[in-house]
Amino acid sequence: MVPAHGGRAAEPVYRPVLVGRRGELEALAHLDAAAVPLLAPVIDVHTVDACTVDLLGRLPAGLLPAVDVSALPEAPQGEPVRWGVPLVPVIGLAESSRRLVTHGAAARAYAQRAVVRLRTGQDRAGPDATGAVERVWRLTRLVPEECDLLVDAGDVCCPADVRLAEPRVRRLLEWARRHAWRSVTVAAGGMPPTLARLPTDEPARLDRFDWQLWRRLADLDVGYGDYGVGCAAPGADGPGDRLPTLRYTTDGAWWIYRWSRRGGRGDERFADMCRTLVSAPWWPASGASFSWGDHEILRRARRGAGAGSPANWIAWSTSHHLAHVLAALRQPEREQRGGPWRDGQDAAERRAGRSQRGGESRRAG
Numbered sequence: 124m125v126p127a128h129g130g131r132a133a134e135p136v137y138r139p140v141l142v143g144r145r146g147e148l149e150a151l152a153h154l155d156a157a158a159v160p161l162l163a164p165v166i167d168v169h170t171v172d173a174c175t176v177d178l179l180g181r182l183p184a185g186l187l188p189a190v191d192v193s194a195l196p197e198a199p200q201g202e203p204v205r206w207g208v209p210l211v212p213v214i215g216l217a218e219s220s221r222r223l224v225t226h227g228a229a230a231r232a233y234a235q236r237a238v239v240r241l242r243t244g245q246d247r248a249g250p251d252a253t254g255a256v257e258r259v260w261r262l263t264r265l266v267p268e269e270c271d272l273l274v275d276a277g278d279v280c281c282p283a284d285v286r287l288a289e290p291r292v293r294r295l296l297e298w299a300r301r302h303a304w305r306s307v308t309v310a311a312g313g314m315p316p317t318l319a320r321l322p323t324d325e326p327a328r329l330d331r332f333d334w335q336l337w338r339r340l341a342d343l344d345v346g347y348g349d350y351g352v353g354c355a356a357p358g359a360d361g362p363g364d365r366l367p368t369l370r371y372t373t374d375g376a377w378w379i380y381r382w383s384r385r386g387g388r389g390d391e392r393f394a395d396m397c398r399t400l401v402s403a404p405w406w407p408a409s410g411a412s413f414s415w416g417d418h419e420i421l422r423r424a425r426r427g428a429g430a431g432s433p434a435n436w437i438a439w440s441t442s443h444h445l446a447h448v449l450a451a452l453r454q455p456e457r458e459q460r461g462g463p464w465r466d467g468q469d470a471a472e473r474r475a476g477r478s479q480r481g482g483e484s485r486r487a488g
Contacts, residue, residue: 138348143168146437148178153415204229216255227263248298276311278355310348312355323383370440393430397423416442
């Protein structure tokens with residue numbers, strides 16, 4: 124576990140920021156029981172309806188999601204405390220007084236804690252942030268020890284983004300050390316806003332710059348968060364990204380599979396894509412048992428089920444991603460934060476990708 128400020132054990136290991144859609148929530152619903160205590164997902168809710176609330180209510184026992192409703196209008200239906208679902212509120216520094224009061228009620232209703240989300244592109248460290256966070260604690264009737272701090276670096280899709288984000292995050296973390304947070308996590312999103320310019324019918328490699336940013340902050344001992352296999356900018360995927368697509372996470376990279384081959388039924392084309400993936404060198408040694416998502420991909424490779432829908436493709440990709448990140452975070456520190464072993468694995472993966480004409484695309488869009 125990554126220690127929180129003040130020497131407390133931080134829980135969990137991993138805090139993914141996921142959109143509150145069927146695909147992402149279905150991946151969470153199929154988490155392995157051993158993984159549940161190690162995750163505390165942050166769910167960005169952009170619309171609230173009976174389906175969303177139902178999906179949140181069907182998450183595994185013991186998985187307490189943090190829910191961010193800042194994109195919703197201030198109305199009764201946008202108040203998580205009214206949903207009847209166990210959750211943790213996510214609080215921004217610029218929330219209205221009314222919303223802070225309702226967040227405080229939600230925190231007390233379930234876990235007596237909240238997540239304070241500080242965005243590097245919007246929120247400033249120093250006296251401004253101190254005044255804002257003290258207002259949060261006063262109106263929610265919470266104390267720092269009951270709040271997990273999420274430093275959200277947003278979109279980091281290239282090396283220049285990483286170089287710009289690192290000093291900003293470090294300044295915010297230096298400010299954060301003045302307060303006794305329950306835990307501190309840095310999250311960023313490395314998936315580009317569109318995949319439409321990537322090649323089709325062959326795997327394309329994209330570097331996980333969010334993972335690179337966190338490794339550069341290794342000396343600060345902060346927790347890890349990301350945006351799963353999604354982009355940090357909501358609604359970024361456009362009509363050009365409707366091809367059957369799998370986003371497959373490996374050490375330091377994603378392999379993007381977009382299939383447009385003509386001929387045959389859609390199920391056959393999707394099965395061909397899945398067969399290509401399961402024969403790749405980055406397919407896990409444990410195969411279908413690695414995650415629920417890997418199990419579903421292998422079923423399609425063997426023509427044991429249909430192609431599914433875009434929500435299914437995101438669900439299977441997210442399921443594998445969550446399992447992969449947890450496995451990486453459990454590795455010895457030398458391995459997970461970039462020792463010689465990691466460099467060797469990454470080089471081998473690049474060579475394998477070139478042999479499959481996977482491209483070395485680092486950024487799309």
